[in-house]
Amino acid sequence: MGILDKQPKHNPYRSASIAAAIALLCAMASPQWAYAQDTSSQTEAVARKSEAKDVLARFFDAEGKYSKDSSEENWQAVAAFIDPEFVLYQADSLPFGGVWRGPDGFKAWMKVMADNFTSFGGRDPRIIVGGDTVIIVLTLVGEARKTGQHFEMPLAQVIKIRNGRLLEVRPFYWDTAAASKALGHDPK
Numbered sequence: 151m152g153i154l155d156k157q158p159k160h161n162p163y164r165s166a167s168i169a170a171a172i173a174l175l176c177a178m179a180s181p182q183w184a185y186a187q188d189t190s191s192q193t194e195a196v197a198r199k200s201e202a203k204d205v206l207a208r209f210f211d212a213e214g215k216y217s218k219d220s221s222e223e224n225w226q227a228v229a230a231f232i233d234p235e236f237v238l239y240q241a242d243s244l245p246f247g248g249v250w251r252g253p254d255g256f257k258a259w260m261k262v263m264a265d266n267f268t269s270f271g272g273r274d275p276r277i278i279v280g281g282d283t284v285i286i287v288l289t290l291v292g293e294a295r296k297t298g299q300h301f302e303m304p305l306a307q308v309i310k311i312r313n314g315r316l317l318e319v320r321p322f323y324w325d326t327a328a329a330s331k332a333l334g335h336d337p338k
Contacts, residue, residue, distance in 0.1 A: 201314070202279045202282070202284050202311050203277060203279065203284075205231065205311055205314050205315070205316075206277070206284060206286075206309070206311075208231065209228070209231040209316060212224070212227040212228045212230070212231060213228050213260075215227065216228045216260070217260070217264070225257065228256075228257075229253045229256075229257070230315075231314075231315055231316055232252070232253040232256050232315060232316055233312055233313070233315040233316060233317045234252060234253070235252070235317065236251065236252055236253065236255070236256060236315070236316055236317060236318070236319075237249060237250070237251055237255075237317075237318050237319075238250040238251075238255065238256060238259055238318075238319045239318075239319070239320045239321075240259070240321065241321075241323060241326045243326045243327070243330055244323075244326055244329060244330060244333070244335070245262070245266055245330070245333055245335040246259060246262045246263060246266060265295065266294065266295055266296070266333055267292050267293060267294060267295055268293045268294070268295050268298075269291075269292055269293045270290075270291075270292040270293075271290075271291055271292065272286075272288035272289065272290055272291070272305065273288060273289040273290075273291055273302075274288055274289050275287070275288040276288070282310055282311050282312060282317075283308065283309070283310055283311075284308075284309040284310075284311065285306060285307070285308055285309075286306070286307045286309065287304070287305070287306045288304075288305055288307075289302055289303070289304060289305070290302065290303050290304070290305040290323070292332075294332045294333045294334065296333060296334040297332060297333065297334045299332040299333075300332075301328065301329065301332040303323065303324040303325055303328060303329065304324040305321055305322065305323055305324065306321070306322045307319060307320065307321045307322070308320045308322070
């Protein structure tokens with residue numbers, strides 16, 4: 151498979167809140183999420199949560215540096231956090247939609263994002279960790295390069311981590327139609 155595989159089209163107006171709720175329930179149903187009955191299990195659970203948060207903090211720091219300066223050195227710092235089997239799923243109705251695979255796919259996605267946005271980031275993140283799964287709920291903020299339009303919307307991301315690297319990322323946008331409109335993109 152290539153670094154970008156297009157998925158079948160879907161309804162761009164469906165609400166991501168249902169998908170985020172299902173993801174949260176699935177994460178909570180995992181054995182790692184359950185309340186630990188003994189101290190060693192509690193210690194392991196806290197260590198896993200701390201490790202996952204640490205991996206994400208270091209990844210986001212490296213990603214931020216690469217976004218400001220796309221040098222090879224900064225890219226290698228980002229790539230160190232991307233599993234070789236990494237998969238990023240983006241809503242098809244967005245101009246950067248599809249399935250992006252591996253470190254090269256992530257790098258290509260970052261280029262497409264830079265082409266579409268003059269600024270893009272998150273505000274007020276809330277992080278929920280269950281085993282190897284992290285759910286981040288935040289307010290997405292950005293400015294579209296093509297239209298100059300500023301936008302804000304809720305976003306939930308489900309991230310799977312393996313061996314200190316990102317294995318899978320699934321963002322759930324509150325309103326992909328509004329994002330596409332802000333970007334000057336017609337998903338039809």
